[in-house]
Amino acid sequence: MTPTIRVDIVSAEAEIFSGDATMVVATGELGELGITPRHAPLITRLKPGHVDVLLENGDRQQFYVSGGILEVQPQVVTVLADTAARAADLDEASAQRAMKEAQDALANRSDAIEIAEAQTKLTEAMAQLQALERLRKNLKH
Amino acid sequence: MASGREIKTKIKSTQNMRKVTRALEMVSAAKIRRAQDLMKASRPYARLMRKVIAHVAQASTEFSHPFLSEREQVARVGYIVVSTDRGLCGGLNSNMFRRLLPAIAEWQKQGVQVDVVAIGQKAISFFRRIKGVNLVGSVSHLGEKPKLEQLVGVIKVMMDAYTANALDRVFLAYSDFVNTMTQKPTIDALLPLPLVAAEMEAHQAAGESAYAGVKLEVGHDWDYLYEPDAQTVIEHVLGRYIESVVYQATLENLASEHAARMVAMKAASDNANKVIDTLTLTYNKARQAAITQEISEIVGGAAAV
Numbered sequence: 001m002t003p004t005i006r007v008d009i010v011s012a013e014a015e016i017f018s019g020d021a022t023m024v025v026a027t028g029e030l031g032e033l034g035i036t037p038r039h040a041p042l043i044t045r046l047k048p049g050h051v052d053v054l055l056e057n058g059d060r061q062q063f064y065v066s067g068g069i070l071e072v073q074p075q076v077v078t079v080l081a082d083t084a085a086r087a088a089d090l091d092e093a094s095a096q097r098a099m100k101e102a103q104d105a106l107a108n109r110s111d112a113i114e115i116a117e118a119q120t121k122l123t124e125a126m127a128q129l130q131a132l133e134r135l136r137k138n139l140k141h
Numbered sequence: 142m143a144s145g146r147e148i149k150t151k152i153k154s155t156q157n158m159r160k161v162t163r164a165l166e167m168v169s170a171a172k173i174r175r176a177q178d179l180m181k182a183s184r185p186y187a188r189l190m191r192k193v194i195a196h197v198a199q200a201s202t203e204f205s206h207p208f209l210s211e212r213e214q215v216a217r218v219g220y221i222v223v224s225t226d227r228g229l230c231g232g233l234n235s236n237m238f239r240r241l242l243p244a245i246a247e248w249q250k251q252g253v254q255v256d257v258v259a260i261g262q263k264a265i266s267f268f269r270r271i272k273g274v275n276l277v278g279s280v281s282h283l284g285e286k287p288k289l290e291q292l293v294g295v296i297k298v299m300m301d302a303y304t305a306n307a308l309d310r311v312f313l314a315y316s317d318f319v320n321t322m323t324q325k326p327t328i329d330a331l332l333p334l335p336l337v338a339a340e341m342e343a344h345q346a347a348g349e350s351a352y353a354g355v356k357l358e359v360g361h362d363w364d365y366l367y368e369p370d371a372q373t374v375i376e377h378v379l380g381r382y383i384e385s386v387v388y389q390a391t392l393e394n395l396a397s398e399h400a401a402r403m404v405a406m407k408a409a410s411d412n413a414n415k416v417i418d419t420l421t422l423t424y425n426k427a428r429q430a431a432i433t434q435e436i437s438e439i440v441g442g443a444a445a446v
Binding site: 008010011012013014015018028029030040041042043044045068069071073078080082083091092093094095096097098099101102105106 | 179182183185186189190192193196197200258259265266269276277278279280281288289290293294295297298301363364365366367368369373374377378381384385388
């Protein structure tokens with residue numbers, strides 16, 4: 001029997017593959033990697049590309065990853081795949097956007113918040129009016 | 142006693158309200174399933190990520206990342222607050238804010254500044270009103286199927302601040318989905334990771350399912366082969382880890398939102414039913430009284446003739 005290694009491929013949004021394989025081929029940051037059972041512990045970033053899993057019965061399963069992390073333990077290979085293309089400058093841009101959105105919210109520019117706040121104030125005012133009316137009625141009687 | 146027509150309009154409007162609450166209840170009941178599926182689908186990633194992190198923490202590296210070392214002086218802390226975009230979900234958000242406020246007040250009493258990034262409209266409008274808290278980043282309208290990319294920005298704001306020593310601790314606040322009836326407001330430590338490790342052990346001791354299967358293999362000294370080098374890889378892994386934790390919390394919060402809304406709307410529909418019943422009874426009584434009065438008037442009139 002050929003020795004096998006356990007392979008788990010997951011992304012943040014779904015489980016992609018889980019099973020035993022005789023070899024895993026992936027594109028690491030420094031080049032192609034072929035991982036067979038009892039490989040030394042290794043951890044690397046993945047480049048966008050295919051992850052090939054060679055199954056025991058000789059079949060080959062291919063998965064596309066747009067990046068991620070590959071961890072190798074002697075008996076287990078774990079692929080933590082990214083779901084979307086990620087790059088430092090893209091991340092930076094979204095961080096900027098998040099900050100800007102907060103500033104916008106603080107600068108009273110967001111209509112949705114305004115409306116929500118106005119609504120709460122309105123209900124408060126209405127409740128106060130009702131209470132006043134009730135008081136007035138009680139005084140009359 | 143109110144006149145018949147007045148009561149009838151009240152009944153009509155209550156019935157209309159019941160229609161709305163019932164519809165909302167049913168929509169949430171349908172969405173809850175999908176949100177739970179999303180939550181489940183993202184769990185393997187979080188679990189394996191934790192395993193890798195545990196391995197990394199165990200490996201005897203010469204390199205120490207800021208995320209892994211606790212700072213003694215705490216001058217500024219950050220909170221990532223996950224809330225819903227919309228209301229009508231019972232006390233879900235306010236319960237969480239109520240847990241959060243004392244924690245924030247406690248920091249402020251110690252002279253510690255508090256920075257907040259808000260996920261969800263409710264948290265944004267809440268922290269706008271709170272004085273002494275800096276809202277440094279926000280994102281809202283994630284929709285029914287939040288994507289990790291939508292959260293990358295706010296998370297990066299916090300991680301960058303931590304790396305630049307502008308923040309000394311980062312926490313994550315969200316509503317944990319226990320089951321349809323129960324949602325638990327939760328505040329977890331996010332950075333630095335030693336706090337996380339301690340909490341993980343506590344969770345494990347409590348036998349919580351999400352943390353099961355993360356066992357540390359104790360053995361001889363070993364280290365990874367890092368490609369390209371330890372610093373780059375560890376930074377990358379830790380960054381992804383933080384992201385996955387926040388993403389998971391967002392999904393938990395989404396499921397909690399629908400569950401809370403379903404329960405709240407069910408209660409509202411039940412209340413509307415009760416109101417309608419009472420009003421119908423009053424209406425019938427008023428009608429009966431009017432008829433009786435009419436009869437007695439007629440009889441009285443006939444007797445007088």
